Amino acid sequence: MAKISVIKKWIKALRSGKYKQGRRSLFNKDDNAYCCLGVLCDVYKKETKKTVRINGKWFLPLKVQKWSGLDSKNPILYHNQAEGHWCIASELNDDFQLSFKKIANAIEKTFLKNKKYES
Numbered sequence: 001m002a003k004i005s006v007i008k009k010w011i012k013a014l015r016s017g018k019y020k021q022g023r024r025s026l027f028n029k030d031d032n033a034y035c036c037l038g039v040l041c042d043v044y045k046k047e048t049k050k051t052v053r054i055n056g057k058w059f060l061p062l063k064v065q066k067w068s069g070l071d072s073k074n075p076i077l078y079h080n081q082a083e084g085h086w087c088i089a090s091e092l093n094d095d096f097q098l099s100f101k102k103i104a105n106a107i108e109k110t111f112l113k114n115k116k117y118e119s
Contacts (some may be wrong), residue, residue: 004112014101040064077110
């Protein structure tokens with residue numbers, strides 16, 4: 001089950017304006033740009049002081065997934081723009097090209113306003 005304290009830090013980081021948004025990779029070293037999942041990896045590095053390789057990778061490394069409590073390397077998020085209202089995080093970032101703030105809203109709806117995840 002997702003760890004609410006980690007989810008809140010991820011949302012805060014996405015809304016902070018400190019990250020340049022990129023596509024198709026957790027982190028692109030050449031552009032210094034992150035996808036929404038790459039931002040979670042950066043939060044992991046800052047919180048745990050552990051390294052994690054993300055340049056050129058597409059999905060969450062297992063240690064970040066376990067740390068965050070997410071049930072997938074590419075979590076399914078609720079968003080009303082997605083057909084059926086559910087969509088994997090990378091699609092919201094890469095295919096729908098939603099801003100980090102809109103993705104943060106989707107994460108919030110999924111994990112903080114969903115009875116399944118309330119703690």
